[in-house]
Amino acid sequence: MKTQLVEDEILDMMKLENQFGVFNNNMMMLLSDEDKAYVEEIQSLCIEQEEKIGRIRGHNNDDYYDWFEWAGKHGLINRSNEYPHRSDLRIGMKAELLRCWTMDIFNPQFNMAMGASSLCINPIAHHHQNKENLVKDLQDLFDGKKIGCIGITEPKQGSDAVNMKVKAEKADGGYVVNGIKCYTTNSPKADMCAVYAVLNEEDPRSTMVQGISHKDWDRGFKSERIGIPSVTKVHIGKTTFEDAFIPEEYMTGGPGEGYHILFEGLVPERIGIAATNVGQMWGAFSLASLYSTVRQQFKSKILLHQAIGMSVLAKYHSRLTSITMALLKLAEAYDAKRDELEGISPFMNPFVAMASQMKEQAAYLVHDLTYECMHVMGGTGVTDQTKMPIIQGVSEIAEVVGGTRNVQLLIGSRTINTMVKMI
Numbered sequence: 001m002k003t004q005l006v007e008d009e010i011l012d013m014m015k016l017e018n019q020f021g022v023f024n025n026n027m028m029m030l031l032s033d034e035d036k037a038y039v040e041e042i043q044s045l046c047i048e049q050e051e052k053i054g055r056i057r058g059h060n061n062d063d064y065y066d067w068f069e070w071a072g073k074h075g076l077i078n079r080s081n082e083y084p085h086r087s088d089l090r091i092g093m094k095a096e097l098l099r100c101w102t103m104d105i106f107n108p109q110f111n112m113a114m115g116a117s118s119l120c121i122n123p124i125a126h127h128h129q130n131k132e133n134l135v136k137d138l139q140d141l142f143d144g145k146k147i148g149c150i151g152i153t154e155p156k157q158g159s160d161a162v163n164m165k166v167k168a169e170k171a172d173g174g175y176v177v178n179g180i181k182c183y184t185t186n187s188p189k190a191d192m193c194a195v196y197a198v199l200n201e202e203d204p205r206s207t208m209v210q211g212i213s214h215k216d217w218d219r220g221f222k223s224e225r226i227g228i229p230s231v232t233k234v235h236i237g238k239t240t241f242e243d244a245f246i247p248e249e250y251m252t253g254g255p256g257e258g259y260h261i262l263f264e265g266l267v268p269e270r271i272g273i274a275a276t277n278v279g280q281m282w283g284a285f286s287l288a289s290l291y292s293t294v295r296q297q298f299k300s301k302i303l304l305h306q307a308i309g310m311s312v313l314a315k316y317h318s319r320l321t322s323i324t325m326a327l328l329k330l331a332e333a334y335d336a337k338r339d340e341l342e343g344i345s346p347f348m349n350p351f352v353a354m355a356s357q358m359k360e361q362a363a364y365l366v367h368d369l370t371y372e373c374m375h376v377m378g379g380t381g382v383t384d385q386t387k388m389p390i391i392q393g394v395s396e397i398a399e400v401v402g403g404t405r406n407v408q409l410l411i412g413s414r415t416i417n418t419m420v421k422m423i
């Protein structure tokens, strides 16, 4: 922070321990003892790190990519996939959700960067086919020793990602990739990119491949940072593949398999984005509710002015509690059905629609709720004395990452048709 304006007592009230306290009290009836212990363990690690980096000053000054190794050491980058080299960690969609919520309260832009690395983890975890190099990449990504990114979007292919133009050609011992991907989160900092490309742009579905390109290879990918003012700490890039060679042992999917992997990946990606939005909302809501109990105006706590306590905080509290419960239910159902869904075509997966529905709702609500909670805090809300502006930044891009609302609603409208046909 540049200059502290609020009294020490008020700043202390909004410390991370108290934000976690607000969250934990709200989760009291929703989580089992095992869940609570798991959350508290991650919270303790975050509180320790908060002290080490120098509290809010560290959040404003540090390069978040320097925190990856700390997070990796404690298994905080991803909890939805099995680690090939560790068996001490709780894994599953619910474990990932709770990890996400805790990490988002700690720092949502850092969690966004870890989330993008997880998008590189997901396809390797499911499609490494025991190839030694890919298993090593997977371990390095989990451990935070390497940073990953995913290359789907192209300058001319956004929502219509399937009709991609980045070209793959079969070569001796692998594939040569040419073309440009854009908005690739982490790519300026990333060591590897899970990239999709097509052999024939007229027939992307049966010719799409996916492989892992490394930046430090002679023929790896290149990246230039693009400016996204909402998330100043996350490096997002234009990613160029110029005769980039991906050896066979780094390919996760051959012709046509890439298309299946693309759709398979969208379910955990969208549930993950919805989860992250809910975590961001708990971050914003906890700050605003703590502040509203200590800030006084007109001789009264601002919480007791009805326009703050009822019209904003209570109203958004009920919305946040509802979406939190919905997401918990979705994660529990996902974990329960995991084995049943193993091997099912990604196009027949019933979670596709639910993931889109949650993403569409959460992305809108996080923007709305964060704006309102920020302004509950008046001037303090927009200064760098709390993490509110960091949360507000990520809330602005929630709509577009992982596909805009119209794409989610397109999936929704097709689902209605399928459901009627199934009668």
Ligand SMILES: Cc1cc2nc3c(=O)[nH]c(=O)nc-3n(C[C@H](O)[C@H](O)[C@H](O)COP(=O)(O)OP(=O)(O)OC[C@H]3O[C@@H](n4cnc5c(N)ncnc54)[C@H](O)[C@@H]3O)c2cc1C
Residues within 6 Å of the ligand: 116, 149, 150, 151, 152, 153, 157, 158, 159, 160, 182, 183, 184, 185, 186, 228, 236, 397, 400, 401, 402, 403, 404, 405, 406, 407, 410
């Ligand atoms: C901060 C950030 C991080 C990102 N990270 C990544 C990443 O790591 N990897 C990656 O591959 N991509 C990433 N993306 C890209 C993101 O997924 C795309 O921006 C998104 O899918 C939208 O594509 P577009 O920007 O080209 O918009 P467009 O597709 O051009 O859409 C423009 C508008 O048209 C609407 N529209 C489009 N098609 C339809 C339709 N059929 N019906 C109705 N309306 C429609 C959209 O809803 C939108 O409002 C990121 C983007 C941002 C901003």
